[in-house]
Amino acid sequence: MATAPIKRPKTATEPPKTTISRFFLSTKRSDLTIACEDQTFPAHRCVVCPQSSYFARACNGHFKESHGTIEIQDLKPILVEKTLQFLYTGDYTTKSDLPSNSPTEKFGRTSTLSSPVSQSFPVHLVTQADDLCTARFHVRMYAQGSYFQVDALKAKAKEHFAKAFLENVDRGVFAAIVEEVYTSTVSSDRGLRDIVVEKIMKFLPLLMVAPSPLVDGFVLGLVPEFAVDLCLASLARNVEMEQKGEGK
DSSP states (O other), X not given: OOOOOOOOOOOOOOOOXXXXXXXXXXXXXXXXXXXXXXXXXXXXXXHHTTTOHHHHHHHTTSSGGGGTEEXXXXXXXXXXXXXXXXXXXXXXXXXXXXXXXXXXXXXXXXOOSOOHHHHHSOHHHHHHHHHTOHHHHHHHHHHHHHXXXXXXXXXXXHHHHHHHTTSSOOHHHHHHHHHHHXXXXXXXXXXXXXXXXXXXXXXXXXXXXXXXXXXXXXXXXXXXXXXXXXXXXXXXXXXXXXXXXXXX
């Protein structure tokens, strides 16, 4: 007599991002609170710890905040929120998902850092560089990938930055972006730096057109490492063109 096959329980698998995303900023089953300035964000250790070495160490007792609350004092709340959004959804937006009366509704704000850019341009240009420049926001999200040790976030921010760089920028915004790319990354981290150089080399004739060229002596003097990279890229292009000419 044939017996019915035994039905074995399905092996549990990691829930897809579409399922995890439902818990973004949700207090349901939250076992972790992340505090930044006057904002608190509910989180779930099973989501953030496997993706971030920073959160994993914090929750494993290496930080004093391991008892349920992680306090972050050196970042802006919007950057923490967008990092969490990426961990839950695999991507991030440039607008806050918090209530509209939240002080983190907009990512743009006048920088409080003593930057060469802020010292050299009119206030309205610096404000525009912060408030209206999507590319600069992606630079900051790339930095969060390094801070929280999430390589996938760096890759996503790099992808967004490549699309947004050089879109609707004036001289002040351009200088601010280049300056932040080079000051927020170490010299060995070529992710954003290579995009800056490659795009500028591609459109260099247009970017040097008077009366308001984006690439000029001021920008090159403002960020010496950028000047060196651009010089090396120009030399490499010239060598390549000469070699192609000799091969004909």
